Amino acid sequence: MNFRTIAAAVFAAMLVPLVGLAQTPSAPAPAAAPAPAAPKLYIPGLEQFMNVILTEHNKLWFAGAARNWPLAEYELGEIKEVMGDVQDHVPVFKNLPLAQMLDAVIVKEIADLEKAIEAKDFKKFVAGYDALNKACNACHAGTENAFIVIKRPTTPAFTNQDYAPRKK
Numbered sequence: 001m002n003f004r005t006i007a008a009a010v011f012a013a014m015l016v017p018l019v020g021l022a023q024t025p026s027a028p029a030p031a032a033a034p035a036p037a038a039p040k041l042y043i044p045g046l047e048q049f050m051n052v053i054l055t056e057h058n059k060l061w062f063a064g065a066a067r068n069w070p071l072a073e074y075e076l077g078e079i080k081e082v083m084g085d086v087q088d089h090v091p092v093f094k095n096l097p098l099a100q101m102l103d104a105v106i107v108k109e110i111a112d113l114e115k116a117i118e119a120k121d122f123k124k125f126v127a128g129y130d131a132l133n134k135a136c137n138a139c140h141a142g143t144e145n146a147f148i149v150i151k152r153p154t155t156p157a158f159t160n161q162d163y164a165p166r167k168k
């Protein structure tokens, strides 16, 4: 065998596995195009949930002040709902058990305010509203957010919603 023959033989030997692969009937079918990635789920940051709560908290005050009890009940229900969303999506915040901390507010301050609204008792509503604010601020203080202070509003955040009870 001269060099050329050897080289040709070696080359042919190198090709065998490739040819073999290409001809194997059981070779895997070419991979299907990858499925498009599912759209990324958007979960608002905690501060976004809180800003929604702040809006409803403002509306709650003016609903109560106008003795619009169905609206007050609605706004408080929305606050409670967003708190539930926070429990579902941000149960732990900076290693703090946010879901449990919210539970305490839902069963105490929120529940008391629900009763005041149900009783259409404005004095109890005001006391309950102030107590809720204290609970908001206690949690802010407990999560190193003592600089976020909630208080009674003096003006409606929106002037295009009528708070007066609906005349029948």
Ligand code: HEC
Residues within 6 Å of the ligand: 045, 046, 047, 048, 050, 051, 053, 054, 057, 079, 093, 098, 101, 102, 105, 132, 133, 135, 136, 137, 139, 140, 143, 145, 148, 150
């Ligand atoms: C269980 C704890 C907890 C309770 C109760 C709570 N908050 Fe918060 N709140 C937080 C935390 C934690 C932050 C900081 C979020 C961050 O850093 O992203 C915050 C932030 C905020 C902010 C700042 C958002 C911004 O972008 O300016 C507002 C406003 C706010 N809360 C309103 C309220 C109101 C109103 C209540 C009561 C009705 C309330 N919060 C009750 C934990 C709480």
